[in-house]
Amino acid sequence: MIRKGLALAVGISLSGFAGMSAAAGPAPASLAVGQQVRGEITTADALNWRDGTRSKLYSISLTPGQGVEFAVDGPLRAQLTLFSDNQLLQTSSSEREATSMSVRAPEAGRYLLAVSGRDASSYGPYTLRVSPLVLYDGSEIHAGATITDWADSARRIPLVIERDAVYAVRMDSEEFDTLLKLEGNGVSLSNDDAEGSNSLVTARLAPGRYTVIADGYGGSIQGQYRLAVSERQLPAGVTLASDGVLQPGTDVTALHQGAQVAYRLQVPSRQLATVTMRSSELDSMLALEGETVLLHDDDSGGGLDARIVSVLEPGEYSVRASSYNDGAGLFTLSAEFADVPDDIGGGTLAIGQPRDARLMAGATDRYSVRIPRNGSYRIEMQSADGIDSHLRLLRDGEPVAQDDDSGGGLDARIDETLQAGDYILEASSVVGRSEGRYRIGIQRR
Numbered sequence: 001m002i003r004k005g006l007a008l009a010v011g012i013s014l015s016g017f018a019g020m021s022a023a024a025g026p027a028p029a030s031l032a033v034g035q036q037v038r039g040e041i042t043t044a045d046a047l048n049w050r051d052g053t054r055s056k057l058y059s060i061s062l063t064p065g066q067g068v069e070f071a072v073d074g075p076l077r078a079q080l081t082l083f084s085d086n087q088l089l090q091t092s093s094s095e096r097e098a099t100s101m102s103v104r105a106p107e108a109g110r111y112l113l114a115v116s117g118r119d120a121s122s123y124g125p126y127t128l129r130v131s132p133l134v135l136y137d138g139s140e141i142h143a144g145a146t147i148t149d150w151a152d153s154a155r156r157i158p159l160v161i162e163r164d165a166v167y168a169v170r171m172d173s174e175e176f177d178t179l180l181k182l183e184g185n186g187v188s189l190s191n192d193d194a195e196g197s198n199s200l201v202t203a204r205l206a207p208g209r210y211t212v213i214a215d216g217y218g219g220s221i222q223g224q225y226r227l228a229v230s231e232r233q234l235p236a237g238v239t240l241a242s243d244g245v246l247q248p249g250t251d252v253t254a255l256h257q258g259a260q261v262a263y264r265l266q267v268p269s270r271q272l273a274t275v276t277m278r279s280s281e282l283d284s285m286l287a288l289e290g291e292t293v294l295l296h297d298d299d300s301g302g303g304l305d306a307r308i309v310s311v312l313e314p315g316e317y318s319v320r321a322s323s324y325n326d327g328a329g330l331f332t333l334s335a336e337f338a339d340v341p342d343d344i345g346g347g348t349l350a351i352g353q354p355r356d357a358r359l360m361a362g363a364t365d366r367y368s369v370r371i372p373r374n375g376s377y378r379i380e381m382q383s384a385d386g387i388d389s390h391l392r393l394l395r396d397g398e399p400v401a402q403d404d405d406s407g408g409g410l411d412a413r414i415d416e417t418l419q420a421g422d423y424i425l426e427a428s429s430v431v432g433r434s435e436g437r438y439r440i441g442i443q444r445r
Helices: 007-018
Strands: 029-031 036-041 054-062 067-072 080-083 085-090 100-102 107-116 123-131 146-151 154-162 164-173 178-184 189-190 199-205 209-217 225-230 243-245 252-257 261-267 271-278 284-290 291-295 307-314 316-321 328-338 355-359 363-371 375-382 389-395 398-403 412-418 423-431 437-442
Touching: 007 067, 036 054, 036 107, 067 080, 080 100, 085 100, 100 146, 100 225, 146 154, 154 164, 164 178, 178 199, 189 199, 189 328, 199 252, 209 225, 243 355, 252 261, 252 316, 261 271, 271 284, 284 307, 291 307, 316 328, 355 423, 363 437, 375 389, 389 412, 398 412, 423 437
Parallel strands: 029 054, 199 328, 243 261, 307 363
Antiparallel strands: 036 123, 054 107, 067 100, 067 123, 080 085, 080 107, 146 225, 154 209, 164 199, 164 225, 178 189, 178 209, 252 328, 261 316, 271 307, 271 328, 284 291, 284 316, 355 437, 363 423, 375 412, 375 437, 389 398, 389 423
């Protein structure tokens, strides 16, 4: 399998290298596993006529299933490409600063390795190292195990857990974006991008047999990866409870294990509330519900963190923490209260009486709207401050209509036939951290 996004580069490289016969330059130098060689790309080297890069070629013999890592150090901005019988097998990633490529030989034979510049202006000296890879043999693993493997498709690895404890399963690779899954004994968890493009699943596991699935994001996997399973000591104060009370000004750190974790939030008086979920191990998701409020957020906290900002009326609310795609790991939840600014949006919105208000960063302004009689109505949210406006209309907690850009440009507009009654109108920004002034109104058509 060839890594996504390399099809054009591969076609160019293969055509270019295919034209470099022995008559076009010196024969490829012999290379062996465990060897280190020095070289330099200059204008005297063979030209890949399709893209203008220069290359040096090496020949290496490999046995079936043999694992090898090629790595280039030095001033040269290098690219590595491996061929067998003029067919391209693999090329190194051009997205990473360091140049390396791990390979599992599909069959016995001599392979052709090309060391090239990444572009037509890449020249300079380099050191090429060829190291053996000790690859995973397919046997079951236990807590404390660390394996190195090479794969071009998802790998299913049996895991045996001997005692009830919290465990961390890590998968990292310098060659592809990892995706990690853990299944068995009623557990079905996954993680992507907990630590950069690497993956981590933290979960409490009972004794038994599990399956770890090592894969790549979008099913794109080709190259070397490392997998480690360790018993994890949780920081002091971490709770494994499925619910609790969220006190304003006090952080709660907990372990998410695939199911929503719910907390109660008591609001004593009208407050501007900010609820934040932070994690370096999960793609955080938040929900806030109660007193006609139903708000959700994914990434408004920056990165993969979630944040909800809204004016809340007195009452008890439910804060639910979860993960975007069944992840498992540690997260921290917090709530902060502040006085409601005078010019902030929200409150009551009357028919035919538009209001000017300020949207705070990451906030959702909520308006109570009474529709006096059945009919067709237009609701608009306009901003000269560049807010990418978003409107959502609810009745009895159920969405009735929503809109992003129907008002022209970044403005929102809802045209809807409504029944008489009480509604909640939410005004926010599609871009979670956007803020500024806006005008909102509703009129009968």
